[in-house]
Amino acid sequence: MAREFRPDSAEALRDAVAGALADGTPLQVVGAGSKEGFGAPLDLPRLRVDGLRGIASYEPEELVMTAAAGTPMAEIEARLADNRQQLAFEPADYGALLGGAPGRGTIGGVLACNLSGPRRIKAGAARDHFLGVQAVTGRGELIKAGGRVVKNVTGYDICKLLAGSFGTLAVMTEVSIKVLPAAEETLTLLLAGLEPADGLGALRAAMASAYDVSGAAYLPAAAALRCTALSAAGSGIAALRLEGPGPSLRHRAEALKGLLRLPGAEVDELDTQGSKAFWREVRDVAPLPGASVLWRVSAPPGAGAGMIEALAPLRPQWLADWAGGLLWLALDAAAADLADGGAAAIRSALAAHGGHATLIRADAELRARVDVFQPQAAPLARLSARVKESFDPEHILNPGRMYRDV
Numbered sequence: 001m002a003r004e005f006r007p008d009s010a011e012a013l014r015d016a017v018a019g020a021l022a023d024g025t026p027l028q029v030v031g032a033g034s035k036e037g038f039g040a041p042l043d044l045p046r047l048r049v050d051g052l053r054g055i056a057s058y059e060p061e062e063l064v065m066t067a068a069a070g071t072p073m074a075e076i077e078a079r080l081a082d083n084r085q086q087l088a089f090e091p092a093d094y095g096a097l098l099g100g101a102p103g104r105g106t107i108g109g110v111l112a113c114n115l116s117g118p119r120r121i122k123a124g125a126a127r128d129h130f131l132g133v134q135a136v137t138g139r140g141e142l143i144k145a146g147g148r149v150v151k152n153v154t155g156y157d158i159c160k161l162l163a164g165s166f167g168t169l170a171v172m173t174e175v176s177i178k179v180l181p182a183a184e185e186t187l188t189l190l191l192a193g194l195e196p197a198d199g200l201g202a203l204r205a206a207m208a209s210a211y212d213v214s215g216a217a218y219l220p221a222a223a224a225l226r227c228t229a230l231s232a233a234g235s236g237i238a239a240l241r242l243e244g245p246g247p248s249l250r251h252r253a254e255a256l257k258g259l260l261r262l263p264g265a266e267v268d269e270l271d272t273q274g275s276k277a278f279w280r281e282v283r284d285v286a287p288l289p290g291a292s293v294l295w296r297v298s299a300p301p302g303a304g305a306g307m308i309e310a311l312a313p314l315r316p317q318w319l320a321d322w323a324g325g326l327l328w329l330a331l332d333a334a335a336a337d338l339a340d341g342g343a344a345a346i347r348s349a350l351a352a353h354g355g356h357a358t359l360i361r362a363d364a365e366l367r368a369r370v371d372v373f374q375p376q377a378a379p380l381a382r383l384s385a386r387v388k389e390s391f392d393p394e395h396i397l398n399p400g401r402m403y404r405d406v
Helices: 010-023 073-082 107-112 156-162 196-207 221-225 246-259 272-283 301-310 343-351 364-369 378-391
Strands: 028-030 046-048 055-059 064-068 130-137 142-146 170-178 185-192 213-219 237-244 266-270 293-298 317-321 326-331 356-361
Touching: 010 046, 010 130, 010 142, 010 170, 055 073, 064 073, 073 107, 107 170, 130 156, 142 156, 142 170, 185 246, 185 272, 196 213, 196 237, 196 246, 196 301, 196 317, 213 221, 213 272, 221 317, 237 246, 237 272, 266 272, 293 343, 301 326, 301 343, 343 356
Parallel strands: 028 046
Antiparallel strands: 055 064, 064 170, 130 142, 130 170, 185 237, 185 266, 213 237, 213 317, 293 326, 293 356, 317 326
């Protein structure tokens, strides 16, 4: 059987899946390959989706775009920018993070991995903006769900199911997404000189306020020094993003400064351009070193400081997003030499709080040896298996990429 397929239509993709099903040959589903190193490694014939590309329809006044799943994110974002609109969930670009080139991701890959950036705390995840889909299941069937307008929620659950499924259930060929107006202006408050507990506490206080914060991140001193968007950084920095009309920004910024008045903290600001650069770096985890092992840990925001303290023996380089609800942990060489890449220690520390830890970057040997995704409790694992059987009973699509039996 051929080692790579690159169909240029939904029907050709359906035929490729049907052929693999008939031959009993599983397929590795990829877009442009920018996230191929994310998940357990697979050595299977590749079914590429980046031959399906192009924006089928875009209705700025209706806030909806429909595009082929292989359409590059650069094309999507450029078209939206022309109309001062955006993907509000701010999807990350993992290209450089995974050792490749930035800017190669596709809209289908973003939704398949449910990638969401710093604005998730305000706008929700990628799946919350996923309105409609056309896809080919592991049965070789072409299906449609949802619609092109925000009001149409028919089949919306299927969109949510496919978002974050990493191509294990169906191969998306076309997607419809909700878009939103871009902010008129952006202002970022930087609170410098705060230790992690105080900095993370300031982020939570800001998120609990009425000031409509759309980004809340903490960079310890080491990460702040590596952030090129900061002109100078010698200590930990808590960053808060505000978006909207200029007068509103100034009012909310001054109110937040009063609310977060902390002894020893120095306050600075980034304007719209500086803010865009800074939050792009946070989104793409640029301030962390190129360590061989990188974990993404999601937990309740109040658990962040305790998690960092508990994991101190691993000596991680780290940064926090989502007001402390998302921790990025880059392990140094000594920790990376652990047989499990720190999995047991991280998941043990997480157990007391709830949440999940995902191994984002590691070599293929480590990703084959440990659970890349948080192990599922037995009832959830049974449910996942039943869903897989419904969509892909012969396990043709990305078998084992997320879990060994899915």
